[in-house]
Amino acid sequence: MMDVFYEKVLRPILFKQDPETMHELALKVWRISAAIPPLRAAMETLNLVHTQKPIKVFGLNFPNQIGLAAGFDKDARCWRAAAAFGFGHAEIGTITRHKQSGNPKPRIFRYPESEAVVNACGFPNEGAEAIAKRLDKCPPKSKRKVPLGINIGKSKITPLDEAAEDYVFSFNTLADYADFFVINVSSPNTPELRRLQGADYLPALLGEIRKANLDRAKKLGAPKIPIVLKIAPDLTFREIDAILSILFELEFDGICATNTTVSRPIEGMESIGGLSGRPLSKMSLDIVKYISKATNGNLPIIGVGGVVDEDSAGRLANAGATLIQVYTGMIYRGPFFAKALANALKWRYSDWV
Ligand SMILES: Cc1cc2nc3c(=O)[nH]c(=O)nc-3n(C[C@H](O)[C@H](O)[C@H](O)COP(=O)(O)O)c2cc1C
Numbered sequence: 001m002m003d004v005f006y007e008k009v010l011r012p013i014l015f016k017q018d019p020e021t022m023h024e025l026a027l028k029v030w031r032i033s034a035a036i037p038p039l040r041a042a043m044e045t046l047n048l049v050h051t052q053k054p055i056k057v058f059g060l061n062f063p064n065q066i067g068l069a070a071g072f073d074k075d076a077r078c079w080r081a082a083a084a085f086g087f088g089h090a091e092i093g094t095i096t097r098h099k100q101s102g103n104p105k106p107r108i109f110r111y112p113e114s115e116a117v118v119n120a121c122g123f124p125n126e127g128a129e130a131i132a133k134r135l136d137k138c139p140p141k142s143k144r145k146v147p148l149g150i151n152i153g154k155s156k157i158t159p160l161d162e163a164a165e166d167y168v169f170s171f172n173t174l175a176d177y178a179d180f181f182v183i184n185v186s187s188p189n190t191p192e193l194r195r196l197q198g199a200d201y202l203p204a205l206l207g208e209i210r211k212a213n214l215d216r217a218k219k220l221g222a223p224k225i226p227i228v229l230k231i232a233p234d235l236t237f238r239e240i241d242a243i244l245s246i247l248f249e250l251e252f253d254g255i256c257a258t259n260t261t262v263s264r265p266i267e268g269m270e271s272i273g274g275l276s277g278r279p280l281s282k283m284s285l286d287i288v289k290y291i292s293k294a295t296n297g298n299l300p301i302i303g304v305g306g307v308v309d310e311d312s313a314g315r316l317a318n319a320g321a322t323l324i325q326v327y328t329g330m331i332y333r334g335p336f337f338a339k340a341l342a343n344a345l346k347w348r349y350s351d352w353v
Contacts, residue, residue, distance in 0.1 A: 006334030019108040019117070023072075029335070030078035030085070043084035044145060049342035055088070057300045057322050058226035058253040060147045060179055064088035064342035065317060069304050069325035070151040070182065070230070074125045076134050083145035086339030091325065092131075093151030094184045097169045099127030100156055103189060109270045110331070111277075115308050117328045119260065120273030122189040123153055128173040135177040147179035151230065153187060160192055160201065164208040171212050178225055182302075183209060186232035186259035188274045194232055197239070203246050210250050226253035233258035233283040233305060237290055244294060254300035254322075255291060258284045261305075277328035281306025285315055292320025308332060310344035317345055 014022050033040055054061035067089035073079045074093060082090035102124030109118045125131070141148075152170040154163045171181065183206070185196035196205055209227065217224045229252060231243060247255060260274025261283055269275065284305025291301055303321025307313045308329040316324050324345075330337045 002336050003334050003340060006336075007332075010334070011332070015110065015112060018106065019110055020105060023108070026335075027073070027078050030073075030081040033084050034078055034081035040081065040084050043081075047086040047336065047339045048083045048088075048145065049086060049339060049346060051342075051346050055322070058180060058228075059223070060226065062088045062147060062323060063145075065322070065324050065345050066313070066338045066342045067091060067149070067302070067323055067325040068330075068338070069327040070094055070149075070184065071119070071121070072327055072330075074123075076131050079148060080138065085335055086337075086342055087146060088338075088342060089147045089149060089179075089323065091149035091151050091182055093125070093182070094123045094153040094187065095125050095128050095131050095150065095170055095174065096123050096153050096155040097128050097166045097173075098155040098157060099130065100124060107273070109273075111266070111269055112332070114266050114269075114277065114279055115328070115332045116266070116269070116275060116277035116279050117331060118270040118273045118275050120189050120270070122156065123187065128152070128170040132173045132177065135174070138177075141177070141179060144179070148177070149180045149182050149228075150174050150178040151182040151184050153184040154190060154193055154196070156190055160195060163196055163201065164205045167205065168208050168212045171209055172216065175213075175216055175225055180226040180228065180253070181209075182228050182230050182256055184230045184259070186230050188232070188260060188262045194234075197231060197235065197243065199242055202243065203250075206246060206250050206252065210252075228252065228254035228256050228300070228302060230256035230259055231287075233261045233280060233287055234263060235287075240287065240290060241294065244291065244299070247299065248295075254302060256302040256304060256325075257287045257291060258305045276305065277332070278306055278308045278312075280328075281308070281312050281315075285312075285319055288316055288321050289319040307341070310341060313341045313345060 079090040103122035107120045158166040288303045303316035304325035
């Protein structure tokens with residue numbers, strides 16, 4: 001019902017407005033839902049789908065498979081509403097060490113006929129310290145309805161050779177608030193960022209982050225925080241093999257596949273930025289399938305990219321994604337898309353082969 005109303009009535013009105021202005025409006029609606037506890041509780045009761053048993057991934061319990069992908073709540077302003085909209089986890093960020101304003105606007109473009117978005121945001125965010133202060137005002141981890149992932153990336157002003165320090169600073173600043181971390185080396189909108197996926201940089205970068213995690217755990221007598229790496233869909237299988245070896249060697253907890261693509265399978269779209277939504281579905285699916293096979297299912301995979309309907313979510317799940325995230329799909333299907341997907345995966349898991 002709600003999805004038909006959104007697609008037939010609301011969406012045509014919202015799509016007449018600038019995408020980033022509409023994004024701000026969506027954040028406001030989420031913030032209001034999060035700020036009024038009885039409203040939030042009622043919405044959670046109504047919308048948060050629980051699978052028969054919680055899904056246990058890297059030591060955390062997820063009520064359902066569907067999560068909010070990075071980029072929607074960059075500054076941790078409204079993630080507490082995620083469960084009220086049916087999400088079984090939320091990922092905030094990308095957060096960088098230094099506050100930055102991102103690329104000039106306009107930087108988000110919709111392509112409704114392809115159910116796609118191109119974004120060239122460039123990590124606008126308030127910086128790790130300011131966001132840690134905001135998170136500090138929230139109730140503790142034990143009171144959360146769903147796990148919170150924190151996605152960290154490199155500041156634009158930081159040279160590649162100093163990237164590790166930048167990530168470690170953000171890791172240490174935000175660690176007390178993260179149920180898990182996502183290391184973003186795959187956005188196309190920070191110059192040269194994706195070079196961090198290569199053999200010249202990745203082992204040292206992930207090694208430093210791992211060390212920070214182990215040092216913190218030892219100092220506090222606390223468990224390590226699960227960490228996953230987010231990769232681009234434009235990598236070759238050979239490059240992915242090299243990344244997987246590093247992840248196993250450094251005992252990383254999982255992989256998030258994928259970020260947006262720099263390829264343009266459809267003509268006439270903005271050439272700068274990353275493409276998401278339906279045209280990304282097959283690329284992400286192929287990569288998730290490949291990783292699942294190459295690792296014999298031994299590395300948890302967060303599948304993301306082009307989930308725009310129940311079928312695309314089901315295919316990712318059956319290809320081996322333990323958790324699934326959405327962003328662009330929500331722009332096209334509406335605010336309760338996560339609930340619909342979680343329900344579909346709960347009851348129809350064998351339909352997508
Ligand atoms: C407007 C926009 C902003 C994004 N910002 C980020 C970001 O800051 N960090 C990140 O890791 N991914 C970011 N992404 C990528 C998404 O998290 C996701 O990996 C990608 O969009 C593919 O999923 P989708 O097809 O469901 O949108 C962004 C995507 C969009 C559309």
